[in-house]
Amino acid sequence: MHTMRETFFLLLSTQPIWLLLLSLLGFFTILRHSTTAVQWVFRVFLRPSKDLRYYGSWGVVTGATDGIGKSFSYQLARAGLNLILVSRSSTKLKAVSKDIRSQFPNTKVKIIELDFTEDDISAGMAEFKKVIQDLDVGVLINNVGITYPNASFFHEVDEKVWMNVLKVNVKGTTWVTKAVLPRMITKNRGAIVNIGSGAAVIVPSHPLYAIYAATKAYVDQLSRSLHVEYKHWGIDVQCQVPLYVATEMASRVASVSRASLFIPSADDYVSAAIHRIGYEPRCTPYWAHSLQWCFARLLPEAALDMWRLSIGLHRRRKGLEAMKGIEGYKQE
């Protein structure tokens, strides 16, 4: 009479080697996917947020008067940080600042009017550096970002439009990061969050928004490299990768009119985003976005390319129709 253990090994020894190897491979694949799933649940739902005051008492938010940046401003104030808000419209900056101070009376708020599309932002950056020089800036949310007004083929994009996309998304992000880093290095702590996009990371291509996607790939690679460069200085650099979030930008480019299961409101997105600050170098903070990423990885790249191209062409057609409508209206 064999014991169960003996029967098991006897059964194994009678199997062909290829079947054993295949079963082993299957076992490790299941183990790897289960570990990833458990890790995801932990990171997204269970892991505690970092206390952002550890990094310093002030937070900087660029593009702070609307959408994701505006939500970050309120939620950083709630987390106990004083704020330096950077955006191009002083009227909107004053309104946001006033509202934050009324909701969080202990929060100090400084505003800096800076238009990143200006050819020469050295004066604005000098002002920014002057404002932050005596402040303990611990957190930077490099959020400002723009895209084209309409989906367009690369050769159709107006020079002014694509130059502005580069100036805001690439130059702006780089300038502001360079300005806050020296102080973070001296005190050996800091968190830099760069807002990337699924357009550069999750889908293999973003046709008819090529320059936007390329600038976000820059943000992604800059973040990853800075994460490695500055980790030993106690500075956590991270690229956050959102998919659609119901903001003014999403309504303009993708006709998103309201939040839904897969398209969070800016507030819901930012609640998840704050929770991830200081951890992985790249993350997709909102749970439904990471599920979409997971599904996208199951599809062949050629299928995703075709799908994105058809969406781009559809939006281009709608954009052209809308422009014709406006021109017709002007002529009447």
Ligand SMILES: NC(=O)c1ccc[n+]([C@@H]2O[C@H](COP(=O)([O-])OP(=O)(O)OC[C@H]3O[C@@H](n4cnc5c(N)ncnc54)[C@H](OP(=O)(O)O)[C@@H]3O)[C@@H](O)[C@H]2O)c1
């Ligand atoms: N929404 C999405 O679906 C989505 C998806 C992926 C990635 N993202 C990224 O998330 C970030 C925020 O997007 P959002 O949807 O929140 O955008 P948004 O609603 O359009 O808000 C953009 C903010 O940036 C400011 N801004 C625009 N141009 C500027 C300039 N030239 N100089 C200074 N400030 C300027 C705006 O200020 P004004 O109020 O003065 O215009 C506003 O505060 C961007 O980097 C975007 O690429 C968004």
